[in-house]
Amino acid sequence: VFIHGKKGIVKAVFGWPAIHTRIGNDKENQPKTENLWLDCGARNRKEVEDLGIHIGAVVTYQDGFDELANGNLVGRAFDNRIGGFMIAEVARLLKENKKTLPFGLYVVNAVQEEIGLRGAEMIARRIKPNIAIVTDVTHDTTTPMINKNIEGDVSTGKGPSLAYAPAVHNKLLGFVEQVAKDQQIPVQWRALSRSTGTDTDSFAYANDGCPSVLISIPLRYMHTTVEMLHKDDIENTIQLMYETLIQLTPKTNLSYL
Structure with missing residues (x-):
């Protein structure tokens, strides 16, 4: 996906763990707004902010025609x-x-x-x-x-x-x-x-x-x-x-x- 931040577009992916790493009831979880996350490669808050990503940044799919x-x-x-x-x-x-x-x-x-x-x-x-x-x-x-x-x-x-x-x-x-x-x-x-x-x-x-x-x-x-x-x-x-x-x-x- 594309995250539209203050410094331009940042590429990211939806994060979802492999099925054999999920235990208990987590195996049955379906992707929802509250349990999905985006991984842009940053590993802490400062790295996220340095990329220009902010609360409320618009996210769009990377796709084509x-x-x-x-x-x-x-x-x-x-x-x-x-x-x-x-x-x-x-x-x-x-x-x-x-x-x-x-x-x-x-x-x-x-x-x-x-x-x-x-x-x-x-x-x-x-x-x-x-x-x-x-x-x-x-x-x-x-x-x-x-x-x-x-x-x-x-x-x-x-x-x-x-x-x-x-x-x-x-x-x-x-x-x-x-x-x-x-x-x-x-x-x-x-x-x-x-x-x-x-x-x-x-x-x-x-x-x-x-x-x-x-x-x-x-x-x-x-x-x-x-x-x-x-x-x-x-x-x-x-x-x-x-x-x-x-x-x-x-x-x-x-x-x-």
Whole structure:
């Protein structure tokens, strides 16, 4: 791992004793926050401080990015760095293709989604959007140990996932679905109860309510350092968001009446 200290990055490893050195009940211990430690090679407090390590220093995994067989990409924090990449690509396509939209467009990469959707909550209050198109990752349920009966049937390489959910506006969802059909973009479907667990929930219920839709990209091994995506899903998700923006107008009817 990398310890981000006051003098720069310090390399370290997680410490965990070999099984044949653990005695009694310790043999059954599982790694937890309270029993893990980092070994950076220092053997006393002064050596630690001399390296610039301090209480509260941020620790990140040492890892990289790689491409596996059949168009699969692997790396850390695709959730949700890939979302930031895709919305940036949508903005690039709009500019390069010289598209003029008949409405104002905010491209937002919101922070703190994992700890309470706080970035989305703040930006929704500030810009007061009329429509929100949200993108995030979703589980590839063909991953071992995931129950399709609970999580649904979604797989990498088969297109972005659309969802029915309380926070998802059905008319806007239908609009996106029609765009996908017209542009021959493959999509997959999920049904979510209560919350989506994404920034969609903040936008949908902000201010006086905001018609919102969630376009997710399937991901394997979420919240690990080896998250996995498929190239085709990235391209199709970008294309679906781009085409949706092109076809939206101020006259698009989202009324249920």
